[in-house]
Amino acid sequence: MELCLLTLISMTVIGAHCDSHTLRYFYTAVSAPGSGLPEFSTVGYVDDQQIEHYSSDTGRDRPVAPWMNKEGQDYWDRQTQVSKGAESVFKHNVRTAMSHFNQTGGIHIVQLMFGCELRDDGSIAGYNQIGYDGREFMSLDTKSAIWIPTMNEAQLTTQRLNSPEERWGERNKNYLQNECIEWLKKYIEYGREDLEKRVRPEVKVWGRRQSDGATRLQCLVYGFHPRAVDVRWMKNGVDHVPSDERTPILPHPDGTYQMRVGVEVPTTEEDAYSCHVEHSSLGEETLNVTWEPDNGLSIIVIIAIVGAVVFIVGALGVGIFLLTKKRRGYKTARTSDNNSDSSNNPKA
DSSP states (O other), X not given: OOOOOOOSOOOOOOOOOTTOEEEEEEEEEESXXXXXXXXXXXXXXXXXXXXXXXXXXXXXXXXXXXXXXXXOHHHHHHHHHHHHHHHHHHHHHHHHHHHHTTOOSSOOEEEEEEEEXXXXXXXXXXXXXXXXXXXXXXXXXXXXXXXXXXXXXXXXHHHHHTSTTTOHHHHHHHIXXXXXHHHHHHHHHHHHHHHTOOBOOEEEEEEEEOTTSEEEEEEEEEEXXXXXXXXXXXXXXXXXXXXXXXXXXXXXXXXXXXXXXXXXXXXXXXXXXXXXXXXXXXXXXXXXXXXXXXOOOOHHHHHHHHHHHHHHHHHHHHHHHXXXXXXXXXXXOOXXXXXXXXXXXXXX
């Protein structure tokens, strides 16, 4: 028995282009109650703003971003029916995946991600992945429109989906390159004020001398929007110092972001070190903050800033850690009335 592929619309982040926009969704199904997670849920995002949510616990697809209320009740009723259909298929998918791995019990999870991106230069990109228990199961090669198995247990499923009778890769590719982009453009117009706001970053630098005669420098950049940013340490304003510590770009509860970059340098008085930040809110300007041995950042401030992020990242991670456990990714896409028809979903 093969794993059903649900081809409802979902979106996932693809690039880090400065003014690009992405539409992304995550569909997650859990094999049994008792895990603390709903048996089925969907979460939708435009860029890093959640736009909607469906849970088997509530049985309704609801708007999250205020500007998604521009869609009327008929829209949300249709999307609820789409999500209910996805719920049924995904519950079957979990049981089928378990059979592939000869599993008869325990808590197991299937997650589907679709994604498309509209870049600032007008180019587009997209991808489609299916994961099982924290590992990638199979993915779509959008150039060849062929499903690629990343586990041996996915061989039969990808063979069927790539067969001349099914040709699901071509259908998925067509969706990502056309319909997905059209929905993304529509949602961008709804939320343009929030999605394209520009907030200048704040920068704090500090250092700590090590026992081996070196000094560890840290640059904390926070409170900026949009997400794309370039942060680097420079020596004497001209020489790039490669970083050996770089955190992911993490969200703040207020919708802005932060990241931290660390380097280890010789403890000398001859050289000057500064943190250089490039961000779209700065225009052509580069923000430079020089480290002085006595300008260390209060540990209380550091803890307050980083601590605020820990909570929100932990909450966001519940829905996506299972698929990104092995490879970093990428936060489903929305379907039209035609794509919500069950005939578009291949069956096992």
